[in-house]
Amino acid sequence: QLQLQESGPGLVKPSETLSLTCTVSGGSISSSTYYWGWIRQPPGKGLEWIGSINNGGRTYYNLSLKSRVTMSVDTSNNQFSLKVSSVTAADTAVYYCARSFSARFTFYTDPWGQGTLVTVSS
Amino acid sequence: QSVLTQPPSASGTPGQRVTISCSGSSSNIGSNTVNWYQQLPGTAPKLLIYSNNQRPSGVPDRFSGSKSGTSASLAISGLQSEDEADYYCAAWDDSLNGLYVFGTGTKVTVL
Numbered sequence: 001q002l003q004l005q006e007s008g009p010g011l012v013k014p015s016e017t018l019s020l021t022c023t024v025s026g027g028s029i030s031s032s033t034y035y036w037g038w039i040r041q042p043p044g045k046g047l048e049w050i051g052s053i054n055n056g057g058r059t060y061y062n063l064s065l066k067s068r069v070t071m072s073v074d075t076s077n078n079q080f081s082l083k084v085s086s087v088t089a090a091d092t093a094v095y096y097c098a099r100s101f102s103a104r105f106t107f108y109t110d111p112w113g114q115g116t117l118v119t120v121s122s
Numbered sequence: 123q124s125v126l127t128q129p130p131s132a133s134g135t136p137g138q139r140v141t142i143s144c145s146g147s148s149s150n151i152g153s154n155t156v157n158w159y160q161q162l163p164g165t166a167p168k169l170l171i172y173s174n175n176q177r178p179s180g181v182p183d184r185f186s187g188s189k190s191g192t193s194a195s196l197a198i199s200g201l202q203s204e205d206e207a208d209y210y211c212a213a214w215d216d217s218l219n220g221l222y223v224f225g226t227g228t229k230v231t232v233l
Contacts, residue, residue: 046210046224047159047167047227049221060219063219100222105153105155105214106154107213108169109169109212110168112167112168114166
């Protein structure tokens with residue numbers, strides 16, 4: 001059973017870079033069938049897709065964040081990572097990592113990690 | 123930034139049927155399949171329906187999805203207390219470079 005676990009600092013200062021890692025267990029991140037991505041949810045609000053990456057480095061980013069977002073894959077450690085630069089309080093959210101399936105006309109995310117709260121504050 | 127519109131709330135008594143709508147556009151629901159997620163309080167979202175009407179293994183057949191044009195619906199029949207949760211629709215949007223868009227979310231309350 002595939003499982004994903006987010007890790008990283010829970011507190012980031014404004015203007016700094018948020019960095020998170022997702023460790024995948026129970027399956028290989030090297031599978032060409034899937035994308036690996038990030039979704040966030042501000043406290044009390046809805047879901048926002050940040051972007052996805054495949055093991056070949058092909059990326060899709062939400063354009064509202066694209067200039068500040070970098071994603072990467074580390075197949076040797078079965079992990080993938082997210083960096084968001086120049087953070088503000090608006091980036092405070094629970095960040096989820098997830099596996100995505102992509103095919104013509106179809107895209108969905110399953111499973112998800114448990115999520116990690118990142119607070120942006122000085 | 124949600125481009126898929128859902129009613130903020132829905133409710134029903136145990137055993138009733140509840141339906142949640144999701145309205146989009148030609149670039150998302152009109153062009154691609156729709157998924158639904160269930161988020162129980164304090165937990166991560168869970169895939170409930172994918173590709174308009176497919177249930178992942180383990181999801182009860184009380185949950186069903188449908189799509190018509192640029193709208194989709196999730197139906198919960200035989201409502202149970204454990205169904206009290208937030209529900210989100212989602213679909214790929216072909217505009218610009220492409221992005222995955224979520225609905226505004228619907229809170230389902232079991233009366």
